[in-house]
Amino acid sequence: MTNSTDASFATRPKPSMLAVGSMILVIIAILTLAWQWLNTRHRFNEIEKSLSIKLEAYQALNQQSLALAKQAEERSTQANARTVILEQKLAESRDQQEALQTLYTQLAENREATAVAEVEQLLNIAKQQLQLASNVKSALLALEAADHRLEPLDLPRAVQLRQTLQLEIETLRDLPQIDMIALSAQLSYLTDLCSSIPLISERQPTLNSKAGKIPASAQSLHGAQQFWWAIWDDIKNLVTVERIDKPEPPLLSPEHALYLRENVKLRLLTARIALLQHDENTYKADLGMVKMWLNQYFDTKHPDTIKALVLLNKLSSNNISLELPQLSDSLAAVNSYKLMLEKNE
Structure with missing residues (x-):
C-alpha cells in the first residue's frame, strides 16, 4: 500500500517556478485588494461619521434657523400689527391736526x-x-x-x-x-389859607416889642419903683399910633366880609377848573383878581397873607396852555x- 502511494506521488509533476510566482502574486494582489478594501471601508466609516456629525450640526442649525425664522415671522406679524395701529393713529393725528x-x-x-x-x-x-x-x-x-x-x-x-x-x-x-396834580393841590391849599387870613379891619395893632421890659436905667430902682414903672409902661401902650402908606379901605360889614371870602374861594375854584381845561387866560385872570383882593382888603403884613401872595405869584408864573391832540388818526x-x-x- 505504501509503495503504491509513494509511487503515485513520485509520478506527479512538480510545480514550476512561474506557477509559484504567479500564485504568490495572486496572493499578494488579493492581500493588497483586501487591505485597500479595509482601508477604504475605514475611510468610508470615518467619512460617514463626519457626515453624520455635520448632518446633526446642520440639523441643529436648521432647527435654530427655523426657530429664528418663526420668531422673525412672529415679529413681522407684530410689526405689521403695530404698523396698522400706527397708521390708524397717524390718520387720527392728521384729523386732529386738521381740526x-x-x-x-x-x-x-x-x-x-x-x-x-x-x-x-x-x-x-x-x-x-x-x-x-x-x-x-x-x-x-x-x-x-x-x-x-x-x-x-x-x-x-x-x-x-x-x-x-x-x-x-x-x-x-x-x-x-405840567404837574396838574401839584398845581391843583397848591390851589386847594391856597383856598384853605385865604379862609383864615384876617381883613385889614380885623388886624390887631402891633405892640411895641420893648413893652413890659424894664430898661437898664430902671433896673437899679427898688421893687416899688419898678412896679410903678411897669404900670406906666402899660399905660403908654394903651394907644398905638401906626403909619398907613395907602388909603384906608372902607370898613366891611360881617356880611360883606363873608361875601368877599366866598368870592375869593370862587375865584380860586374857577382857576382850578381853568387849570384842568388849560385855559391860561381865565386861570391868570382869576389869580390876578385874588391877588388884587388880598392887597386891597386883607392884612398884607400877616404871615399867612405874605405866604398866600408868594404862592399866587408862583402859580401865576406857570404856563398851562397846551394844544392837545385829538387822536383822530389812530381812531380812523x-x-x-x-x-x-x-x-x-
Missing part, C-alpha cells in the same frame, strides 16, 4: 378781533382823558397799553396800526409836562381795521 388748525385759525381771527376791540376801547379812554381832564400821562399810558396789545399780532395791518399809534405816542411825549385807523375784519368774515 386744531381749523380751531387755531378761528381763534386767531377771534384774537385779532378781540385785540382790535381792546385797542379801540383804550383809544377812547385816552381821548376822554385828554378832552375831559387834559391828563396827558393817563392818555399816554392808555396808548402804550394799546400798542403792547397789538404786539403779538404779526400782521401787516397790525404793524401799520402800531406805526400810527407810535406817532400819537411821540406827539404826547413831546408835549411840555382802528375803524378801518374793524371794517376790514368784518369784510373778511
Whole structure:
C-alpha cells in the first residue's frame, strides 16, 4: 500500500517556478485588494461619521434657523400689527391736526378781533382823558397799553396800526409836562389859607416889642419903683399910633366880609377848573383878581397873607396852555381795521 502511494506521488509533476510566482502574486494582489478594501471601508466609516456629525450640526442649525425664522415671522406679524395701529393713529393725528388748525385759525381771527376791540376801547379812554381832564400821562399810558396789545399780532395791518399809534405816542411825549396834580393841590391849599387870613379891619395893632421890659436905667430902682414903672409902661401902650402908606379901605360889614371870602374861594375854584381845561387866560385872570383882593382888603403884613401872595405869584408864573391832540388818526385807523375784519368774515 505504501509503495503504491509513494509511487503515485513520485509520478506527479512538480510545480514550476512561474506557477509559484504567479500564485504568490495572486496572493499578494488579493492581500493588497483586501487591505485597500479595509482601508477604504475605514475611510468610508470615518467619512460617514463626519457626515453624520455635520448632518446633526446642520440639523441643529436648521432647527435654530427655523426657530429664528418663526420668531422673525412672529415679529413681522407684530410689526405689521403695530404698523396698522400706527397708521390708524397717524390718520387720527392728521384729523386732529386738521381740526386744531381749523380751531387755531378761528381763534386767531377771534384774537385779532378781540385785540382790535381792546385797542379801540383804550383809544377812547385816552381821548376822554385828554378832552375831559387834559391828563396827558393817563392818555399816554392808555396808548402804550394799546400798542403792547397789538404786539403779538404779526400782521401787516397790525404793524401799520402800531406805526400810527407810535406817532400819537411821540406827539404826547413831546408835549411840555405840567404837574396838574401839584398845581391843583397848591390851589386847594391856597383856598384853605385865604379862609383864615384876617381883613385889614380885623388886624390887631402891633405892640411895641420893648413893652413890659424894664430898661437898664430902671433896673437899679427898688421893687416899688419898678412896679410903678411897669404900670406906666402899660399905660403908654394903651394907644398905638401906626403909619398907613395907602388909603384906608372902607370898613366891611360881617356880611360883606363873608361875601368877599366866598368870592375869593370862587375865584380860586374857577382857576382850578381853568387849570384842568388849560385855559391860561381865565386861570391868570382869576389869580390876578385874588391877588388884587388880598392887597386891597386883607392884612398884607400877616404871615399867612405874605405866604398866600408868594404862592399866587408862583402859580401865576406857570404856563398851562397846551394844544392837545385829538387822536383822530389812530381812531380812523382802528375803524378801518374793524371794517376790514368784518369784510373778511
